[in-house]
Amino acid sequence: MNRSYNDSTIAAISTPPGAGGIGIIRISGPASLTILRSLFTPKDKKCSYQSHRLYYGHLRDPQSGRIVDEVLTVYMAAPATYTREDVVELHCHGSHLVLGNVLELVLHAGADLADPGEFTKRAFLNGRIDLTQAEAVIDILAAKTRKGVDLAQEQLSGSLYHRIDPVRQSLARGRAVVEVAIDFPDEDVEIADHSQLIRQLEDEVVAPLEELLAGAGRGRLYREGISMVIAGLPNVGKSSLLNTLLQEERALVTPFPGTTRDSIEELIDIEGVPVKIVDTAGIRSGAEEVEELGILRARELINRADLVLFLVDGTAGLSEADRTLYREVCHKPVIAVVNKVDLCGGREFDLAQLDGLKSQVVISAKEQIGIAGLKKEIYHQVVAGNEQWEEQGCAPNFRHKVALRAALEAARRVMITLEQGLTYDLIAVDLQECLDCLSEIVGETTAEDVLDVIFQQFCLGK
Incomplete structure (x- = not known):
């Protein structure tokens, strides 16, 4: 990003890779309109390239005259643009090959390939947005x-x-x-x-x-979310709970202990909080070698987690193995979850005997009983109020x-x-x-190297 912003023109593909109905090439800088005129043949021969109006036509290779794509294009005159420079957008067919060919023509016509975030950096440097707004993008x-x-x-x-x-x-x-x-x-x-x-x-x-x-x-x-691990003995319903929270059959569920050998990670949205939920191997002694590797990984994930769902089989009651496992996880924020309540005939559960336990929920993962209450408790544990801040809508x-x-x-x-x-x-x-x-x-006194780090987080074309 060391080139002069006063005289350089940049271009990039601004839509995600892959096939789609439309793909957009964005061009910004003083030569934008000149590049457009050199490549675009409008259907309307009287095309005047008025600002902020779409025009239909074809893009041609200036050397061979070959039609490259049928497009809609728009020229936007400075300063009423995203970058406050002259901007052109070429709305092409969303083929990766077509977009690559068009971008190559644009670069040959005089544009430089944009760096990641360079369009937004120009918007910031040209005073259209401040640095906090750029980071919001x-x-x-x-x-x-x-x-x-x-x-x-x-x-x-x-x-x-x-x-x-x-x-x-x-x-x-x-x-x-x-x-x-x-x-x-x-x-x-x-x-x-x-x-x-x-x-x-x-x-x-x-x-x-x-x-x-x-x-x-x-x-x-709200930006990064939390990591939440489901921990418990084998066959207490960890994979069933994962599937229920996701509302899809993501993990294999069988009546046999030790089915889950490795961790399974998925992202769910709980009241706006991104929660990476991790199903782990059931922790027990005497497991065979492959299962033991899964148990070691489960312990590592528990140590890195922000929250642990400690799952207990309600039909079996709290065993000594459960107590031992609880002592392994209680250094983390824990929600104790009693599962299989549908098979317990209305029996009451109280895990208060577990030292330091502050939160308990009773559910049936299979029958989806108590799941809404579990989500509310998860949200309460990670957010814990402060609604006034939410109303202010500010997130440093x-x-x-x-x-x-x-x-x-x-x-x-x-x-x-x-x-x-x-x-x-x-x-x-x-x-x-x-x-x-x-x-x-x-952004009024921010060092250039800090700006580079910020804008390099962007994808190309933004």
Whole structure:
């Protein structure tokens, strides 16, 4: 991404690989219209290439005159485009070979192949979006649930920027007052009221930053989700529970213990949270070699899991082997799940005797009894309230979290300095550091290497 953005034109395939009805080639830069004119033969000979209008015709190889594809094309004049540059889109047939041939013609006509995320990077560099909105585009493309898409859309609309900007404005006002005191030391100019400035920092800087940091973990939850392992003795119904949660026959179910030899992983959506659910081999002693390898893997997955569903056979009751296994998993957040309730004739279950157990659900995986309650308990365990944050629609990522934490620490240092009556120079330094951290989040002071890392997460053509 070292080429000049002022004079280069880029192109890429913007639709996913594979066969489809339509495939799109996107071109952005000053030569976009020239490239279009050199390749496109419009059906309407009076075609004027008005901005934001579709035109029908054919793409031809300029050297051979051969028709490459029948297309719809649109020219979009700057600045009313995604990149704020002239943009052309070629809507071709969605064949990988056709799109490859068309892209090759576009590159021969003068375009450079776009780097991953280069269209969005140009949108950012040209001021159409801030860096938080650019990152929201990544989140939309990578979202695993509808809730994840909703949060990313909120950020794309500027929700994070609009929460950070008032904090920056407050800091700027405080910095201006301090600068006056520094610039006129002989005029006995004092900051109007130290206690007032401390209250301003507490209410307008520290409190909002703390709220944003509190939401950062929740943002990660909806972006990346959690890993949940189903653990239990052989034949307690782990594979049946996996199939029921997925609503498909994903795992083999038999009446014979030890059927599952390796882990099976699938993704499910529980109230908007992406949950990677893992069915593991039943853990028991005396297993033969292949099953033992599966048991070792199950233990590794349990140690890496965010949540464990500890499954117990309700018809057999709690055995000593169950208690031993529980001691292996109880260092993790655990939901005890009593299965096969349909075969227990209304018998009551209470696993409170298991040390430290806080959550228990009774189900029948086969008959799908209690599954809705289990999902609610899973959601409660991983989310645990804070609906106010959800309404604010803001989801800081890890990069934002690091910068927010540094800004918060700098703001607190300012308050301590004010309380101790230290020099204005120290106050000014910490105020500026706080401002710089927040400016880094929105992309005003972000280093080039950091920008490259962010935009390299994109796919080609976005």
